Amino acid sequence: MKRNDLRYTIRLAGPLLTQSSEPEDFGMDIVVAKNSDGKPYIPGTLISGKLDQAWQEISDATSGKDVFSPDLMCLLGKTSQNGQPFRKQLFFSDIIFTGRLTGKFIHNRVTIDNERGAACNQHLVFIDSPFLEGEEYDFEGTVSFFSTKEDSSLIEGYLKTGLQWLSQTGAMRTIGYGRVKKVEFKSFISNTIPAPSTPVRIQDKIGLEITPEHPFCLAAKPVADNLFESTDFIPGSALIGSIMTTWNFLTNGQVDKEREELREHFNNLRITHAFPSDKAGKRPVVFPKSLVKIKTGKKMEILDAAICEKPFLYKGKTPLFSIDWKDYFDVTQEFGWTQLHKELRIRTAIDPKTLRSAKEELFAYELVVPKEHSWYAELDLGKIDATKREVVFSQLNSLLSHGLIGLGKTKTPAVVEFILPPASIQPVKSSDLTPVNSNQWIITLQSDTLLGSPEHLDETSGAAELKKMYEETWSELSGGKLKLVRYFASQRLNGGTWRRETNQQGQQYCPWLLTEAGSVFVLEADESSPDDARKMVKEWFEHGLPVKREVCKYYNINPDPDILWKTCPFIPQNGYGEIAVNLAVHTKNKPPQSSDIDVLKEEDISNGS
Structure with a gap:
């Protein structure tokens, strides 16, 4: 099993052009694409498309001779069918201009x-038009892939043959732009994935540092059918999926006999969402939705309402919750979040017959540029038999020794480092399992969570129905040991064609009701069992909130932990249900000398009171 990286240089004759998706100077209609460092580049996706065309042309030219037959669907992927993706084995980095431009030149054309x-x-x-006619320019890039030892040299040969077949790349090819003069192969580095080493004693929690090697897109809810915005964090489910993708390519779909224990216990691995940070070993925390802002004069004060028993005014001012904020940066920065650099990439399919843009195939990705950031997560082995944890970790560690591939829509490779003692990953804001007010715990969701069944909710439901759902949820999760005192929460629906075809095939469509990250729940222990309540909160904190049976019943999914992942994506193993407990901000930022106000109830409104 090997990780392979082919580094190559393409020498192009000017003029050449790859159009940027982002505007530049006022009045310029077409601008050369530049990366976040200001260097001109040609997208790796364009090289991938040109290679696809080259391979098909070579295959046609050698038809019937069986001398050139790369598996295009495996190597380059295939258009999704029925919402099911066909992941590609090859990742093409952008090829970056290695020289220095002498100046800025502008050409014009007219119809x-x-x-x-x-x-x-x-x-x-x-x-x-910075690339001048008659001059030659070098662009350098890398093709990365994981494969079996036998396939490594075979794929290398396919790549070299296909890249040398290229004659032109970029825009305006019909008027002589972007002619390929030469392709040079700098190196082919093939690193063998080591066999699992002798297991060593480990803890059941291990830090993970994820460093994507290139820009990536982890798509959130699409803004439109063809526009995908990326989340700032990497979901645990995406990491689990990328590990499986990498493992599958390394074994060519065969059973890995060196990692039998990992295969047996893989479903019990839990990986939290990976949060970005520019500070080594520091993991951001999702800020609680109980925070409020109040403007007093020229100063904006930040307070926390979690412990307040009633609505309040502060210095005669109404507090503003996060839904009404105009600016989040001061709060997110306090909780360890930094602003990531992002760029827009617009892509389209090329019609193989006309070699022009295909109709209705335009789409756009918002890419996160890693730069100096790493993403921090936690590997939880607590649900694996204690006698097997060391072996399972040893096998996983060796599997990811040269990173993983297939991250997000861009299938980006990433470096994975396990943080072992004495080093560790620390949250920017620490949790405290000691109860507040002797018998209360303030839970802040750190990820979207499938928390409650919407069976009794509809478009006419109000605050009372929603509170009842949450009361029943926490009572069931805690076995009646904890009751809900108050909450500050928001919800969203998650679904769509892919979710329906993957998780609810053949059933009535039911979008998932998720309680969003940052939602706060104040829970109080039953006086008869405070120690049991404390153990329950500790279990949730260490291993995530489980999916309750009423939720499984509503969505018609099997609650068996061994197969729940097949029909429900929002499980602790995928990073969902992570919580923070009793953050210091709840008590430190409690409003001083606030004045309570009476609550106007729904029945008072209906009676005209």
Whole structure:
């Protein structure tokens, strides 16, 4: 089993152009694409598409001779069918210009009217043209892939043959732009995945540092059918999926006899969401929705309402919850979050017959540029038999010794480092399992959570029905040992075609009701069993909130932990249900000398009171 990296250089003759998806100077219609460091680049996806075309042309030219037959669907992927993706084995980095441009030049073009032979009105285009005619320019990039030892050299040969077949790349090929002069192969590094080492004593919690090697996109809810925004964090489910993708490519789908224990216990691995940080070993914390802002004069004060028993005014001002904030940066920065650099990439499929853009195939990705950030998560082995944990970790550690591939929509490779004692990953804001007010715990969700069944909720439901759902949820989760005192929460629905085809095939469609990260729940222990309540909170904190049976019943999913992952994506093993407990901000930022106000109830409104 090997990780392979082919580094190559393409020498192009000017002029050449790859159009940027982002605007630049005012008045410029077409701008050269540049990365976050200001270097011109040609997208790896374009090279991948050109290689696909080259391989098909070579296969056609050698038809019937069986001398060149790469598996295009496996190597380059395939259009999703029925919502099911066909993941590609090869990842192409952007190829970056390695030289230095001498200046900024502008060309212009205009459309000529066929009948008049004159320029069309308002058809003048200004084009950024730093690559001059007659000059040659080198662009360097890497192709990465995981494979069996036998396939490694075979795929290397396919890649070299296909890349040398290229004759042109970039835009405006019909007027001589982007001619390929030469392709040079700098190196082919093939690293063997080591066999599992002798197990060593470990704890059941191990830190994870994830460093994506290139820009990536972990798509949240699409803004439109063809526009995908990326989340700032990497879901635990994405990491689990990437591990499986990497493992599958390394074994070519065969059973890995060196990692039998890992295969047996894989479903019991839990990986939390990976949060980005520019500070080594520091993991951000999702801020609680109980925080409020109050403007007093020129100063904006931040307080926490979790412990307040009634609505309040502070210095005669109404507190604003996060839904009404205009700016989040001051709070997110306090909790360890930094602003990530992002860029927009617009892509389209190419019609193989016309070699022009295919109709209705335009789409756009928002990419996160890693730069100096790492993403921190936690590997939880607590649900694995104690006698097997060391062996399972040893096998996983060796499997990921050269990183993983297949991260997000871009299938980006990433470096994975396990943080073992004495080093550790620390949250920016620590939790405290000691109860507040002697018998209360303030729970802050650190990830979206499948918390409660919406069976009795509809468009007419109000605050009372929602509170009842949460009361029943916490009572069931705690076995009646904890009751809900108050909460500050928001919800969203998650679903769509892919979720329906994957998790609810053949059933009535029911979108998932998720309680969003940052939601706060104040829980109080039953006086007869405070120690049991304390143990319950500790279990949730260490291993995540489980999916309750009423939820499984509503969504018609099997609650058996061994197969729950097949039909429910929002399980602790995928990073969902993570919590923080009793953050210091709840008590430290409690409003001083606030004045309670009376609550206007729904029945008072209906009676005109």
